[in-house]
Structures are given as C-alpha cells and as structure tokens.
Amino acid sequence: MMDLGLFFAVLGAAFATFFAGIGSAIGVGKAGVAAAGVLTEDPSKFGKVLIFQLLPATQGIYGLLVAFLILSNVGILGEPKDVTLLQGLLYFASSLPIAFAGLFSAIHQGKCSVAGIGTVAKKPDQMGKAIILPAMVETYAILALLISILSVFGVANVNM
Amino acid sequence: MATDYTYAVARIRSKELSLLSGHDIDSLLSLQDYKSCLRALSDKGWNFPDNCDISQVLSIQTEELWELMDELVKDDNSFDIFRIRNDYHNLKVAVKAVTRSVSPDSMLLKHSVYPSSQIVAALENRDYSQLPDVLQEPAKEAMASLLQTADGQLCDIIIDRAALEHIYRLGTESDNEFIRQYAQLTVGCANIKTAVRGFKTAKNGEFLKKALCHCDCLNVDALAAAAIKGIDEICECLSGTMFTSSVPYLKISISDFEKWADNYLNSLMQEQKWDPFTIGPLAAYILGKEKEITAVRLVLSGKLNGLSESLIKERLRDMYV
Numbered sequence: 001m002m003d004l005g006l007f008f009a010v011l012g013a014a015f016a017t018f019f020a021g022i023g024s025a026i027g028v029g030k031a032g033v034a035a036a037g038v039l040t041e042d043p044s045k046f047g048k049v050l051i052f053q054l055l056p057a058t059q060g061i062y063g064l065l066v067a068f069l070i071l072s073n074v075g076i077l078g079e080p081k082d083v084t085l086l087q088g089l090l091y092f093a094s095s096l097p098i099a100f101a102g103l104f105s106a107i108h109q110g111k112c113s114v115a116g117i118g119t120v121a122k123k124p125d126q127m128g129k130a131i132i133l134p135a136m137v138e139t140y141a142i143l144a145l146l147i148s149i150l151s152v153f154g155v156a157n158v159n160m
Numbered sequence: 161m162a163t164d165y166t167y168a169v170a171r172i173r174s175k176e177l178s179l180l181s182g183h184d185i186d187s188l189l190s191l192q193d194y195k196s197c198l199r200a201l202s203d204k205g206w207n208f209p210d211n212c213d214i215s216q217v218l219s220i221q222t223e224e225l226w227e228l229m230d231e232l233v234k235d236d237n238s239f240d241i242f243r244i245r246n247d248y249h250n251l252k253v254a255v256k257a258v259t260r261s262v263s264p265d266s267m268l269l270k271h272s273v274y275p276s277s278q279i280v281a282a283l284e285n286r287d288y289s290q291l292p293d294v295l296q297e298p299a300k301e302a303m304a305s306l307l308q309t310a311d312g313q314l315c316d317i318i319i320d321r322a323a324l325e326h327i328y329r330l331g332t333e334s335d336n337e338f339i340r341q342y343a344q345l346t347v348g349c350a351n352i353k354t355a356v357r358g359f360k361t362a363k364n365g366e367f368l369k370k371a372l373c374h375c376d377c378l379n380v381d382a383l384a385a386a387a388i389k390g391i392d393e394i395c396e397c398l399s400g401t402m403f404t405s406s407v408p409y410l411k412i413s414i415s416d417f418e419k420w421a422d423n424y425l426n427s428l429m430q431e432q433k434w435d436p437f438t439i440g441p442l443a444a445y446i447l448g449k450e451k452e453i454t455a456v457r458l459v460l461s462g463k464l465n466g467l468s469e470s471l472i473k474e475r476l477r478d479m480y481v
Contacts, residue, residue: 030166033164033166033167033170034166034167034169034170034436035170036167036170037166037167037168037169037170037171037172037173037174038170038171038173038174040171040174041171041174041175042174111436111437114166114170114436114437115434115436117170117173117436118169118170118173118436121170121173121174121177122173122174122176122177
C-alpha cells in the first residue's frame with residue numbers, strides 16, 4: 001500500500017509537469033510562429049513580440065513547481081518518507097488543478113498572444129494594452145497554482 | 161488537418177502598414193502633377209524604375225502582391241477565387257483573337273490559375289480537350305456562338321456567366337466565411353448590374369435568363385422578370401436580401417450602386433482586421449491591395465490627363481486601411 005501511495009504521488013507530479021508543460025509548449029509555439037511572421041517584415045520588434053511569446057510559458061513553470069513540491073514531500077527528492085495510499089491519492093488530486101487549468105489556459109493565452117502580436121505589429125504604441133489582454137488569462141493559471149500548492153502543503157501536514 | 165495561417169496573418173499585419181490609407185490617396189490627389197505623384201509613391205515604398213509608365217508602376221505592385229501570397233500560402237488553391245477572373249478574361253481574349261486572326265498577347269492577363277498560353281493554344285488548335293475541364297464548355301459555347309452569330313456581346317455573356325458560376329462555386333466550397341460572402345456579393349452585384357443594363361437596353365427575358373447566374377442571395381428568376389418591367393421592380397426584388405441597403409444607390413445610377421458594393425465589401429474586409437488565425441485577413445489584404453492599385457491608377461491617369469481633383473475623387477472608394 002505504501003508503494004501504491006508513492007506511485008499516485010509521483011503520478012500527480014507527472015500530471016502537473018506533463019499537462020501544464022504541453023499547454024505551454026503549444027501556447028509558446030503558436031505565439032512564436034506569429035512572432036516570426038512579424039519579425040520577417042520588421043526585425044526591430046523582436047523585444048516586443050518576445051514578451052508575448054513568453055507569456056504562455058509560465059504554466060509549464062507552475063506545473064514544474066507543484067511537481068517539485070510533491071516529489072520533495074514524498075521523499076523522492078531529499079529524505080525518504082512513508083506515503084500511505086490515501087496520501088498518494090491526495091497528492092495526485094492536488095496536482096490536477098494546475099495540470100488541467102495550466103493546459104487549457106496556456107493554449108488560450110497563446111492564442112491571445114498571437115492576437116496581441118498582430119496588434120503590436122500594426123500599432124507598436126498599443127503594447128501596454130495589448131499585453132494586458134493575454135495577461136488576464138494568467139489569472140486562472142495562478143488560481144489553479146494556488147489551490148495545488150495549498151493542497152500539497154495541506155496533505156503534508158495531515159496525519160493519516 | 162486545417163492549414164495554419166498564424167505566420168502568414170502576422171506577416172500580413174506588418175505588411176498592412178505599407179498600404180496606402182484614404183489620407184494618403186487624398187495627399188496624392190492634392191499634388192500638382194503626375195511626376196510629383198510618382199515621387200510621393202516612391203517615398204511610400206513603391207518600387208519602380210525611372211521613366212516607366214502607369215501600367216509598369218502598377219504591374220510591379222501586382223507582381224509583388226502575388227509573389228508574397230505564393231510565398232505565404234504554398235501549394236494552395238485558396239486564392240483561385242481571386243485569380244479565376246483572369247482565366248475567363250484570357251478565354252474571352254483568346255476566343256475573339258482566334259476568330260479574328262489577331263495576336264492576343266498584349267491583352268492577356270497574368271496571375272491566372274491556368275497558363276494563358278495553354279488557353280490560346282487550345283483555341284488555336286480547336287482542341288478543347290487541352291483546356292482545363294471547367295473552361296471546356298464555356299469555350300466551346302462561346303466559340304460556336306461567335307462563329308455563328310458574330311455577336312461579341314453574346315460571347316461575353318456566356319463566358320462572364322461561366323466565370324460567375326465558377327466564382328460562386330469556389331465561394332460555397334470555401335470554409336472561410338469572408339470568402340463565401342465575397343462570392344455572394346460578387347455574383348449578386350453582377351446579376352443586379354446585368355438586370356439594370358438589360359432593362360435599359362430593352363433585352364428580352366431569354367437573354368436575361370442566359371446572362372444571370374444562379375445564387376442563393378437573390379431570386380434570379382424574379383430578377384429576370386423584374387428586369388423586363390423596370391428599375392423599381394428590380395429594387396423591389398432586392399428587399400429582404402443582403403442588397404436591401406443598395407436600393408437608394410441603384411435608383412440613382414449603376415456607378416453609385418458599384419460604389420455601394422465596393423464600400424460594402426470594404427466593410428466586410430474591416431472585420432478581418434481582428435482575426436489572427438484564418439485565411440480571411442490574407443484574402444482581405446489581396447482585395448485591399450487591389451483597391452489601392454485601382455485608386456492609384458485613377459489618380460495617376462487623372463493627373464496625366466489633367467482631370468480635376470473633384471472628378472477623380474468622385475470615382476475613388478474607401479480604402480482598406
């Protein structure tokens with residue numbers, strides 16, 4: 001049962017990294033394609049479009065952070081610990097908010113960044129406004145990250 | 161898998177900055193003469209050699225437009241709807257040139273879907289199987305009608321109707337809303353203009369039915385019947401269709417109706433400015449660039465022929481940017 005608990009905890013860490021990472025890869029990739037289109041015509045906008053491309057990258061980092069927390073709490077990183085089946089399942093459940101909110105928010109933030117890149121290509125002076133719109137999508141990734149982190153710490157502090 | 165236009169649209173957004181705005185055209189119009197206009201165009205980034213004529217200045221822009229589109233949308237026939245007009249123009253030229261034994265070369269248009277040389281060679285050899293499938297029937301029919309009746313107008317009608325049917329089919333087959341609307345507007349406007357001209361030249365119902373192209377945006381049979389009666393009846397046919405708002409313009413003149421149609425298309429094009437993923441913005445750019453070329457042609461020709469600013473301005477349309 002201890003082994004199964006550890007398995008689910010690691011599965012949770014894998015979910016957080018894998019799904020949030022996929023979302024970021026898609027979002028950053030889409031924004032990168034649009035950025036390349038603008039740079040072909042106007043290389044001087046590199047700095048501006050790079051910021052838009054990096055916006056959807058954060059979800060992958062959030063997933064990584066949650067995975068690190070889970071791995072260190074269950075003893076995969078650092079001192080070995082006993083993990084019950086229930087604890088393992090709870091760690092797995094803790095990873096789900098950032099895994100799925102990260103996946104979808106990164107994809108949609110990427111689309112929003114593409115639109116922002118189009119705005120900056122035509123109106124570079126509207127950079128501030130254009131960046132706020134994709135940044136709003138980040139809110140939901142942050143909310144998911146918060147719940148995942150609180151849950152991971154909560155599971156670690158619960159005696160079972 | 162659907163084609164991804166993200167890169168192409170982002171590039172087009174940058175390219176749109178170099179399109180001439182309505183303000184730029186007004187500035188061009190206020191310049192003294194033809195040479196000052198050429199200098200202003202050169203300052204705006206238009207490339208052309210010294211001492212070239214209007215057609216060269218404009219053909220360089222058309223070349224650059226289609227080179228860009230070929231680069232952005234490779235191995236794709238998405239823009240056939242804009243190029244196919246040139247094929248039917250070339251077919252018309254070839255039919256008339258072959259029957260009159262003159263060279264068609266100077267009248268053929270480039271940037272067509274099929275090579276113009278293929279069309280001319282097929283008609284010279286009277287071998288219609290050399291033609292693309294879609295051009296075979298209209299070519300046969302137009303050639304037979306021209307040889308039997310020597311009626312150039314009838315020949316034009318056969319080919320124009322085939323062109324409209326082709327544009328309409330390409331539009332309905334497209335999965336892009338803007339291209340579908342473009343096809344509806346093009347075919348609908350052509351039908352309305354034919355009906356009005358048909359009434360003014362007292363054409364009979366049979367002629368009108370032959371000239372009008374079926375489309376979902378208009379009741380073509382009702383339009384043909386109305387075209388025998390009068391302009392008011394034609395206007396009545398348009399109520400409840402996408403052409404309702406064109407009625408006041410149509411009552412004034414065909415050129416006012418054409419202006420309405422161009423400005424209506426421009427309003428559809430404006431919606432493409434906030435679409436970052438589909439082919440719509442590329443199609444809107446092609447039409448925007450063509451509008452720009454037409455506007456510059458009007459201004460340069462007007463300046464060259466000493467026309468007044470107001471007379472040229474009357475014929476100008478809203479610009480895309």
